[in-house]
Amino acid sequence: MKVLVINAGSSSLKYQLYDMTDESVLASGRVERIGMDSSIVTHEPAGKPEVRQVSEILDHVTAVKRVMEMLTNPEFGAIAHMSEIDAVGHRVVHGGEAFSSSVLVTLEVKLEIRKLFDLAPLHNPAHMMGISAVEANLPGVPQAVVFDTAFHQTMPNTSYLYPIPTVLYRRHQVRRYGFHGTSHSYVSAQAAAYLRKPLESLKMITCHIGNGASCTAILNGKSYDTSMGMTPLEGLMMGTRSGDLDPAIVPFVMNKEELTLNEVNSMLNKHSGMLAVSGISSDMREVTEAMEEGDKNAKLAFDMYCYRVKKYIGSYAAAMNGLDVLVFTAGVGENSAALRKAVCEGITFLGIELDDKRNAERRKDTREITVAGSKVKVLVVPTNEELLIARDTFRLVKQSRTS
Numbered sequence: 553m554k555v556l557v558i559n560a561g562s563s564s565l566k567y568q569l570y571d572m573t574d575e576s577v578l579a580s581g582r583v584e585r586i587g588m589d590s591s592i593v594t595h596e597p598a599g600k601p602e603v604r605q606v607s608e609i610l611d612h613v614t615a616v617k618r619v620m621e622m623l624t625n626p627e628f629g630a631i632a633h634m635s636e637i638d639a640v641g642h643r644v645v646h647g648g649e650a651f652s653s654s655v656l657v658t659l660e661v662k663l664e665i666r667k668l669f670d671l672a673p674l675h676n677p678a679h680m681m682g683i684s685a686v687e688a689n690l691p692g693v694p695q696a697v698v699f700d701t702a703f704h705q706t707m708p709n710t711s712y713l714y715p716i717p718t719v720l721y722r723r724h725q726v727r728r729y730g731f732h733g734t735s736h737s738y739v740s741a742q743a744a745a746y747l748r749k750p751l752e753s754l755k756m757i758t759c760h761i762g763n764g765a766s767c768t769a770i771l772n773g774k775s776y777d778t779s780m781g782m783t784p785l786e787g788l789m790m791g792t793r794s795g796d797l798d799p800a801i802v803p804f805v806m807n808k809e810e811l812t813l814n815e816v817n818s819m820l821n822k823h824s825g826m827l828a829v830s831g832i833s834s835d836m837r838e839v840t841e842a843m844e845e846g847d848k849n850a851k852l853a854f855d856m857y858c859y860r861v862k863k864y865i866g867s868y869a870a871a872m873n874g875l876d877v878l879v880f881t882a883g884v885g886e887n888s889a890a891l892r893k894a895v896c897e898g899i900t901f902l903g904i905e906l907d908d909k910r911n912a913e914r915r916k917d918t919r920e921i922t923v924a925g926s927k928v929k930v931l932v933v934p935t936n937e938e939l940l941i942a943r944d945t946f947r948l949v950k951q952s953r954t955s
């Protein structure tokens with residue numbers, strides 16, 4: 553069975569085509585700047601050189617059509633005909649309380665995703681466009697949705713409720729949901745397999761540190777607490793997002809700077825975090841480079857970023873009354889030895905003994921970076937959200953065919 557995985561954002565669409573007989577990736581790529589003057593399509597067929605095209609792609613239906621053209625291109629495609637695609641799996645960021653696992657797309661499921669537009673205005677409308685675009689281009693092909701929030705539906709109410717009037721939860725579902733669940737779930741299972749221990753027996757903290765970043769406390773194999781909240785703004789300091797702050801800052805700044813709701817939202821989501829503090833970039837590579845060249849603001853941004861990761865690890869170790877395994881994943885977590893060192897050096901009291909040489913190694917596989925005998929094992933685990941989406945899609949479609 554061939555499964556196409558789609559991660560649709562407001563102005564981008566990433567894709568990966570899997571052959572599920574051996575889980576190999578036949579092709580992957582992305583369409584960027586959808587709806588803007590010049591869109592960029594980058595297509596990477598397995599074993600062939602990358603193809604890059606610049607053209608005008610005004611909406612997601614056209615973007616999916618272009619992806620199909622790339623995938624079936626006689627020169628650099630991966631399949632002969634679109635009918636070879638048996639199923640499509642989508643990443644959906646917000647599943648609210650309605651979804652605690654992946655599901656096949658039905659009319660009811662689409663209505664539920666629509667109901668959640670308010671809670672994820674940047675993400676869910678884009679995902680819906682992706683789903684509709686596939687319906688238009690591949691009519692009759694089954695689709696599945698895999699939610700970022702699903703893994704965190706096991707959190708106890710002590711973790712997911714906010715201490716505000718409960719009527720707001722009842723009326724508007726104001727509560728903590730958590731995100732990056734597909735990644736936290738995938739890397740925690742990988743870590744347990746690497747250590748040859750049942751996941752349920754380990755107290756684990758997974759740190760997904762990419763553009764968006766979140767930490768999750770995993771107890772008895774389930775999400776017990778996570779740093780993102782009702783939206784992906786809460787928690788850690790991120791590339792352009794503030795993470796935790798005193799909520800009183802919002803009305804204060806709105807009043808002083810005469811900002812609208814949209815403006816303050818945009819300030820906290822797009823103009824804060826590492827970008828704001830460094831004054832240089834939201835990209836960890838550029839901030840680290842500037843720091844190494846002696847830039848003081850870059851150093852402050854890096855230090856604040858790491859300090860906040862360290863604080864979450866400390867609080868989750870307390871929440872679980874212990875820690876066996878700490879996992880770093882995603883763009884920064886997998887690649888920045890400097891971040892891992894800065895974080896781990898400050899929490900040796902938990903029983904973490906980092907191996908500097910192992911930490912500095914540049915590898916692409918799951919590995920331990922603590923010394924043999926370290927009480928807490930620290931692992932770097934490459935995440936693969938797309939593979940988990942492909943697996944869930946494959947499983948759901950197979951089940952629906954046999955039932």
Ligand SMILES: Nc1ncnc2c1ncn2[C@@H]1O[C@H](COP(=O)(O)OP(=O)(O)O)[C@@H](O)[C@H]1O
Nearest residue numbers: 761762763764834835836837882883884887888
């Ligand atoms: N070699 C590296 N060293 C440090 N940071 C890196 C490296 N490679 C990628 N990153 C960082 O990873 C981040 C992007 O992470 P990623 O997980 O791809 O994000 P997203 O999926 O949210 O777009 C960027 O801040 C980038 O600078």
Ligand SMILES: CC(=O)OP(=O)(O)O
Nearest residue numbers: 645731732763764784
């Ligand atoms: C939920 C979220 O923050 O996703 P991303 O890291 O892809 O921005």
Ligand SMILES: [Mg+2]
Nearest residue numbers: 762763764882
């Ligand atoms: Mg990501």
